[in-house]
Amino acid sequence: MTRTTFATQQDHQSVASEWYVVDASEHVLGRMAVRIAEALMGKDKPLYTPHVSIGAGVVVVNAEKVLVTGNKKDGRVYTSWSGYTGGLHRRTLGERLEQSPERLIKDAVRRMLPKTRLGAAMVARLKVYRGAEHPHAAQQPKKLDIPR
Numbered sequence: 001m002t003r004t005t006f007a008t009q010q011d012h013q014s015v016a017s018e019w020y021v022v023d024a025s026e027h028v029l030g031r032m033a034v035r036i037a038e039a040l041m042g043k044d045k046p047l048y049t050p051h052v053s054i055g056a057g058v059v060v061v062n063a064e065k066v067l068v069t070g071n072k073k074d075g076r077v078y079t080s081w082s083g084y085t086g087g088l089h090r091r092t093l094g095e096r097l098e099q100s101p102e103r104l105i106k107d108a109v110r111r112m113l114p115k116t117r118l119g120a121a122m123v124a125r126l127k128v129y130r131g132a133e134h135p136h137a138a139q140q141p142k143k144l145d146i147p148r
Helices: 009-013 029-041 093-099 101-110 117-124
Strands: 019-023 057-061 077-081 088-092 126-128
Touching: 019 029, 029 057, 029 101, 029 117, 077 093, 088 093, 093 101, 101 117, 101 126, 117 126
Parallel strands: 019 057, 057 126
Antiparallel strands: 077 088
16 A cells, blocks of 8 residues: 655755746736746645645736736725724725736735745745836746746
8 A cells, every 4th residue: 555655844945946937917817826826835846745835936027017807807896894984995906906916916816825824925935016127136037837
């Protein structure tokens, strides 16, 4: 009988951390977020283990030009409540895209990650920028392959 084995902490330390760059102007929001979440979790690596963080860092540029299909810009409504009377805020996807496209992409990816301390560490490795410039050239990021 074969037993399922998990990679040890030493196996994970031998894997070099990678960085990827994604140009949001070329991709649809949801499809891009799924692929980024997989890279942050490390599910694209053969040594993936749920309880160890071996994912890559991801830099997203051109967040303001992210593509959205259909009539979601006007139809999709995001609701948040501060906890106080009169503190209910409703914004459409289009409004959020104008005000803070970085936050929109980060929230889309964050909601696809585990809701644990490990998930918080994964979100910390996600860097989103409005324009085409980013300060992570020292990490030598490679282009993340996202099918259309």
